[in-house]
Amino acid sequence: MKQNFFYILAGIAGLVEVCLFYLSVEFSNPMLITIGFIAGVLLLYMAYRRVSDRQVDERLALINQKAGMATFMVFWVIFFATSLGSAVIGLGAPRFPHHLPSGKGEPGLPDRSMNIPDSVLGSGGHIPDNGSIRLGYFGYMQLAFLFLMFFLYVGFRVYYARKYGEWETDEEQD
Amino acid sequence: MKNRIKVFRAMNDLTQEALANELGVTRQTILAIEKGKYDPSLELAFKIARYFGVGMDEIFIYE
Structure with missing residues (x-):
């Protein structure tokens, strides 16, 4: 191929x-x-x-290896710090999942007498699960980090490629 | 580490591309070694020396 x-x-x-x-x-x-x-x-x-x-020779392998390792180290620190912050938010939540007092009708549905606006309620009239919302935001954040890591890898790749003479020219250059 | 690959290439009338093909590396790697930007592995250093039929210390000079 x-x-x-x-x-x-x-x-x-x-x-x-x-x-x-x-x-x-x-x-x-x-x-x-x-x-x-x-x-x-x-x-x-x-x-x-x-x-x-x-054609991947030892110099290209070294460039890829160094760029990958540098990216991984940055990723590890940032991801761990973010995960710690998210864990603190999760542990600090008063209840998980969060529920408002149920009415007399179907279990899990809020008491209509509380006049909760529809914009607050999720589909089916249920109270949105705050825990799930936080996890969803955490997912967005993870995706953003992954994209950032991709650009970081490209940056490290360029740095090490330049360091190991990727774009050096001489008299034999076309 | 300095090297005399360019000198040996000239003596053998070899281009960087031709030497790279003989050694199974990219031309850019030969160029990077010649310019001192990259120190080859022991294996590649032996291959280079063996290709020119000389000892390694005649091509590579440790400083």
Whole structure:
């Protein structure tokens, strides 16, 4: 398999993942995107191993290794700090999950006499679960960190590539 | 660490590309070694020395 074909395959896989994410949200099924993403990564990994015209020598391997390690160290510190903060929020919550007093009707439904506006209530008239909302925001934050780490990796990659002479030129340069 | 790869290449009338192909690395790696930006692994250093048919200390100078 040629390397350019692999890049096309990676682009297609990315589009499929976006579609899976949309469907996952649409059907409220988190397993769809979770399993789909893992399957996509495995597929790309197997395809990458079949690329015949890639040339990775020891210098390129060293650049990739150093960039990956530096990114991982930054990611570990930031992710751990954020997780600690989230754990403190979770542990400090008065009750989990949070419920308002139920009325006489269906269990879990709020007392209508409290005049809670519909905008506060979730679908079906239930009180939104504050714990779930926090976890949802934590998910957004994780995604944002992952995207930031991608750019950080590119930055480290450029730094180490420059350090190990990736863009050096000489008289033999075209 | 300094090296004399460029000298040996000139003596053998070899381009960086040709030497890189012989050693199974990229041309950029040969260029980086010549410019002192990258120190090759022991294995690659032996390959280079063996390719030119000389001892390693004739090509690489530790400072």
